[in-house]
Amino acid sequence: MIKIGVTACFLYPDPNRPVFGPKTLSYLENEMADYLAHQGAMPVLIPDLGEKKLKEFLAEIDGFVFPGGSDLAPESYREKPIQNGKWLGDPYRDAYELKILDAAIRQGKPVLGICRGCQLINVYFGGTLYQDISSQKEGTLVHRDAGEYDKVNHTIQFQSGGFLEKIYGRATPKMVNSVHHQGVKDLGKGLVVEAISPEDQLIEAVSYKDPKKFVVGVQWHPEFSETLKGKVLPPEPLYEAFLEVVKKEKAG
DSSP: OEEEEEEOEEEOOOTTOSSSTTSOEEEOOHHHHHHHOBTTEEEEEEOOOOHHHHHHHHTTOSEEEEOOOSOOOGGGGTOOOSSTTSSOOOHHHHHHHHHHHHHHHHTTOOEEEETHHHHHHHHHTTOOEESSHHHHSTTOOOOOOTTTGGGOEEEOEEOTTSHHHHHHTTOSSOEEEOOOSOEEOSOOTTEEEEEEETTTTEEEEEEESOTTSOEEEESSOGGGGGGGBTTBOOSHHHHHHHHHHHHHHHHO
16 A cells, blocks of 8 residues: 655634634645545645654655645745735745655655645745736636636646646546636746646646656646536546556655
8 A cells, every 4th residue: 555645734723713722733625535545545644743753754655745725925935925914825834845845855756736736846946926816917817716616617738748748638628627816927947837728828737857756736626626527637647647656666
């Protein structure tokens, strides 16, 4: 059984919360857990541990998934908030995940980033983000609607010869869901574009160009694909391709 480590989302102390009000909670969204629980693969939530315990824990993980959730803080990519009190992000989670991502890449273990995870990969390699796409990039599609949530969708265009084009090149329809208001602005060093939203040229997927290290990030949520089943790309090919790399690396 291979172990797929997935980073946690956090709920911070809230005196108005009736259960565990003064405590920080770590959680994993259920559809993500279901997506990652594959035959022969067990998702493991990575706890927020001290350095020594975390190092020992990460050594047992075979592949890493960085899921969606809260915004990244502008300070994590050397910027200041573009509006007072808005889009401040989650610097605590940023630091926690960047530390884990660094360990995964240094150990040469496969990495898959989803939505926020794609943005995290870009920031790790020195890139920047649109703090709010509609405020900072003219002529963009609606990439997030709180009410519609994972029903929002648009077309996708894969870069010729890329990893994702090899997986999805013949797939139809070429549509993905869209649940993000932040996105890749300046591409990180060593990253290549895997896919774009052709209608507004927003980057929708990236990968690391070093063939010895598998690092891929997608801006859409494959785990939410059931909502628009048959209208968006099937989620299985992406995760199955990731697992194949994990198994190969584990076998040595």
